[in-house]
Amino acid sequence: MRIGIVGSGQVARALARGYAAHGHRIRLGTRQAEVEGLPVGSPAEAVRDADLVVLAVRGTVAVDLVTSLAEALEGRVLVDATNPLEGSTGVPRLFVGHTDSLGERVQRAAPRARVVKAYNIVGNALMVDPQLPGGPPTMFIAGDDDAAKATVTGLLQETGWDVADLGGIEASRLLEPMCLAWVAYGARTGTWSHALKLLHAD
Numbered sequence: 001m002r003i004g005i006v007g008s009g010q011v012a013r014a015l016a017r018g019y020a021a022h023g024h025r026i027r028l029g030t031r032q033a034e035v036e037g038l039p040v041g042s043p044a045e046a047v048r049d050a051d052l053v054v055l056a057v058r059g060t061v062a063v064d065l066v067t068s069l070a071e072a073l074e075g076r077v078l079v080d081a082t083n084p085l086e087g088s089t090g091v092p093r094l095f096v097g098h099t100d101s102l103g104e105r106v107q108r109a110a111p112r113a114r115v116v117k118a119y120n121i122v123g124n125a126l127m128v129d130p131q132l133p134g135g136p137p138t139m140f141i142a143g144d145d146d147a148a149k150a151t152v153t154g155l156l157q158e159t160g161w162d163v164a165d166l167g168g169i170e171a172s173r174l175l176e177p178m179c180l181a182w183v184a185y186g187a188r189t190g191t192w193s194h195a196l197k198l199l200h201a202d
Contacts, residue, residue: 001025001155004050006043006065008035011081011124012056018128022159047072052151054079054119059095059102060086066109073113077148080106080172081119083179092183094176103142103172114148116141117172118156120179122195123186129160130195137195138162140178142171164198 001024005012008030016026016038027039029046047053047069057065059082066073084102086095096102103117118141119127130137139161143149153163166174178196186192 001051002027002049004029004046004048004053005056006030006046006053006069007056008032008040009056009058011119011127012054013038014124014127015054015056015081015119018159021128043069044072047076050076052077052079052155054081055106056081056119058082059084062102063105063109066106066113070110070113073110076113077145077151078106078110078113078115079119079152080115080117082106083120083176085179092180094180097173097177099173101170101172101176103169103176107144107169114143114145115169116143116145116148116152117169117175118152120175121182123182123192126193126195131160132193132195134197136160136162136197138164138198140164140166140175140196140198142166142169142175144168162198 003019003024003026005016006029008028019026027041027046028035029043030040053076062082080103082102084094084096085092107115139156156163
């Protein structure tokens with residue numbers, strides 16, 4: 001696929017390198033002229049040329065950025081990898097939750113995009129081809145469009161993940177707090193090479 005990644009931080013760079021290693025054509029959508037030798041363009045250019053788009057920016061800027069790209073995102077699969085994190089108290093917490101989520105806000109900002117929440121429950125080092133002793137970890141996803149979720153599921157499985165679909169985009173209200181659990185464990189143990197796994201009895 002041609003994958004546009006909106007952002008140029010650690011998450012965007014990790015996904016870009018990982019997808020490229022699997023043969024996908026990637027482009028970072030950023031205002032920067034150069035990002036470690038990776039293909040770059042404006043956010044609008046990255047979206048326009050893509051079969052699938054990943055939103056990999058700070059949660060605080062996600063809605064405004066998606067709003068500006070809403071027309072270009074019409075009909076496209078948009079993977080929302082963001083979290084509504086803020087740390088003004090010194091401890092990470094969510095700036096939206098319980099009755100709304102950043103995933104839902106992103107979907108409302110681009111109502112004709114096919115938003116799938118994914119990647120928000122693990123660190124960037126494990127986002128592509130996670131190699132863990134317990135076997136493939138589980139990526140939980142949410143979204144309203146079944147075909148879009150099937151596309152994202154295929155990409156995740158290709159890159160080393162089991163996938164658990166939690167339902168519509170409102171399930172982002174469950175996924176986003178899971179990030180806090182991931183962070184809390186890392187902060188307590190001083191290790192960040194962990195991921196979640198859903199185990200089945202049958």
